[in-house]
Amino acid sequence: VTLTAVRGTGAEAVRLLRDLIRIDTSNPPGNERPAQELLAGVLSAAGVECELLAADPARPNLVATLRGRAPGPVLCLLGHVDTVPARAAEWSFDPWGGETFDGEVRGRGAQDMKGQVAAEVIATAALARTGWRPARGELKLVITVDEETDASLGARWLCEHHADEVRADLVVNEGGGGRFEVGGRRFYTLGVAEKGVFRFWLRTHGVAGHASVPGLADNALLRLAPVLERLRNQPQIEPTPEGTAFLNEVVGEEDRGSAASQLERLRVHAPDVAIGIAEPMLRVTLAPTKVKASESGNVIPSQAEVFVDCRTPPGMELEAVYDRVRSVLGPLAGDVEIDQVQTVIGNRSPVDTRLTAAIREWLVRTDPDATLVPIAMAGFSDSHWFRRAFGSAIVYGFCPRRQFDELGARAMFHAADERASIADIELATRFFWELPQRLLT
Numbered sequence: 269v270t271l272t273a274v275r276g277t278g279a280e281a282v283r284l285l286r287d288l289i290r291i292d293t294s295n296p297p298g299n300e301r302p303a304q305e306l307l308a309g310v311l312s313a314a315g316v317e318c319e320l321l322a323a324d325p326a327r328p329n330l331v332a333t334l335r336g337r338a339p340g341p342v343l344c345l346l347g348h349v350d351t352v353p354a355r356a357a358e359w360s361f362d363p364w365g366g367e368t369f370d371g372e373v374r375g376r377g378a379q380d381m382k383g384q385v386a387a388e389v390i391a392t393a394a395l396a397r398t399g400w401r402p403a404r405g406e407l408k409l410v411i412t413v414d415e416e417t418d419a420s421l422g423a424r425w426l427c428e429h430h431a432d433e434v435r436a437d438l439v440v441n442e443g444g445g446g447r448f449e450v451g452g453r454r455f456y457t458l459g460v461a462e463k464g465v466f467r468f469w470l471r472t473h474g475v476a477g478h479a480s481v482p483g484l485a486d487n488a489l490l491r492l493a494p495v496l497e498r499l500r501n502q503p504q505i506e507p508t509p510e511g512t513a514f515l516n517e518v519v520g521e522e523d524r525g526s527a528a529s530q531l532e533r534l535r536v537h538a539p540d541v542a543i544g545i546a547e548p549m550l551r552v553t554l555a556p557t558k559v560k561a562s563e564s565g566n567v568i569p570s571q572a573e574v575f576v577d578c579r580t581p582p583g584m585e586l587e588a589v590y591d592r593v594r595s596v597l598g599p600l601a602g603d604v605e606i607d608q609v610q611t612v613i614g615n616r617s618p619v620d621t622r623l624t625a626a627i628r629e630w631l632v633r634t635d636p637d638a639t640l641v642p643i644a645m646a647g648f649s650d651s652h653w654f655r656r657a658f659g660s661a662i663v664y665g666f667c668p669r670r671q672f673d674e675l676g677a678r679a680m681f682h683a684a685d686e687r688a689s690i691a692d693i694e695l696a697t698r699f700f701w702e703l704p705q706r707l708l709t
């Protein structure tokens with residue numbers, strides 16, 4: 269089906285995005301049903317088979333299917349329709365107004381991720397209306413609820429309770445597609461992995477005593493101070509498949525073999541890209557966020573602790589993470605107890621696959637001088653549940669954004685004054701219109 273047949277669908281996606289923003293799906297509590305019914309209505313009217321699957325009747329997931337003429341791969345366009353809440357007083361416009369202004373759609377969810385959802389839904393509906401069907405395989409659209417909390421009613425629940433309905437070979441989700449520039453060259457990110465999340469208390473011990481006689485006590489809080497000071501440092505830079513592929517594309521391969529020196533070169537030319545995108549991919553990060561010591565103002569604490577939010581390269585397990593933590597603590601490591609609170613091992617898909625090739629092919633035709641580069645996201649999305657449930661599935665984050673660059677768009681996730689470029693929504697609609705035609709032939 270030619271591009272002329274898609275004329276007008278970009279504008280249709282923008283209208284749908286505005287309508288979606290006007291339906292408040294702040295999670296908690298979510299209340300996604302009206303949004304899902306709106307999407308199911310658009311798809312059903314175009315002849316796409318729709319099913320609402322709900323663990324909670326107020327919060328159904330949407331699974332839509334365009335079946336092919338012969339068996340083949342299942343391509344799933346994934347999205348979530350819930351958003352994080354917004355505090356209207358902190359915004360300079362109505363978070364649920366869905367207004368357009370200055371070439372942008374404004375409102376909560378414009379970036380994360382009602383814009384991508386609108387593009388996916390309208391592209392699929394437009395394909396169905398023209399009579400297109402996959403020659404082989406199946407096109408699936410899975411729009412989840414509850415992504416912004418723990419997915420227990422959304423992707424996680426779907427993958428556990430309705431695996432047959434959502435099983436896919438190739439999945440395109442959020443978490444990539446942003447543009448950035450280094451030395452006049454243009455790049456778009458492909459989210460191939462997500463870092464792990466390890467959260468723990470680091471605890472020091474002493475001897476309690478009355479605050480009026482400090483000499484008789486051993487203050488655990490003072491033992492914690494040098495531990496905190498040590499956390500100014502981060503564990504060493506270490507290569508990962510995503511990080512290495514990223515550096516080889518962006519910095520060049522002359523320095524191949526030393527991720528640290530490639531990163532240093534990038535830091536000179538594009539410090540924001542080095543710090544914001546590359547560096548988190550190449551190491552365990554440690555960020556102290558909370559401290560606790562004595563409950564009483566006049567009692568010297570026998571224990572004190574600092575809470576650490578630690579993000580880890582995909583696949584890295586507990587013992588290896590603790591090695592990195594001990595390396596940062598140095599000689600203090602022996603005096604510090606680690607109390608693990610949360611463990612989510614990071615996940616990844618391979619970097620070079622036929623899905624990469626199809627996305628790269630599209631990108632080269634759309635923006636001929638641009639290069640596609642893999643990234644590992646520091647955050648966590650529904651991709652995790654699909655990678656876990658369907659071992660061989662290739663799951664990527666990609667929604668092309670040309671107007672807002674990668675770091676600018678990231679800054680808007682979960683923040684005030686969230687908005688999306690109308691041109692980007694149109695671009696994304698073209699992408700989701702073309703990808704299934706490219707892959708399901």
Ligand SMILES: [Zn+2]
Nearest residue numbers: 380381415442
């Ligand atoms: Zn999201």
